[in-house]
Amino acid sequence: MAGSSHSGSNFNGTNDADGRVTASFLGTNQDLRLRLTDFDIDTTTEVRVLLNGAHLGYLTPTANNGTGTSQFVIPAEQQLEGSNFLSFVNINAANFWGITNLRIETIV
Ligand SMILES: [Ca+2]
Numbered sequence: 883m884a885g886s887s888h889s890g891s892n893f894n895g896t897n898d899a900d901g902r903v904t905a906s907f908l909g910t911n912q913d914l915r916l917r918l919t920d921f922d923i924d925t926t927t928e929v930r931v932l933l934n935g936a937h938l939g940y941l942t943p944t945a946n947n948g949t950g951t952s953q954f955v956i957p958a959e960q961q962l963e964g965s966n967f968l969s970f971v972n973i974n975a976a977n978f979w980g981i982t983n984l985r986i987e988t989i990v
């Protein structure tokens with residue numbers, strides 16, 4: 883995973899220009915949970931999340947210019963063997979937003 887680095891626009895000095903950030907993880911045969919810290923998510927549809935190109939959900943809104951937490955379940959049957967790709971896509975590349983602290987956990 884991308885780990886604790888910051889991605890996005892105007893989030894701790896980030897300047898992503900196209901509103902799109904990607905990350906990858908290795909597939910497993912278990913259900914997984916993706917957790918991350920998000921920044922300045924102003925609406926329920928500001929940032930869409932895709933798993934291997936398929937819709938997974940949206941980042942959870944935060945206070946204006948604030949941080950929050952988003953989490954998603956990634957069922958075993960939606961994972962590919964080997965590399966899996968997550969895309970975070972802002973509805974408007976000019977928006978301020980960000981993600982950090984991406985973590986993939988096994989659901990026990
Ligand atoms: Ca980008």
Ligand SMILES: [Ca+2]
Nearest residue numbers: 922924978979
């Ligand atoms: Ca925003």
Ligand SMILES: [Ca+2]
Nearest residue numbers: 922924946947
């Ligand atoms: Ca804002």
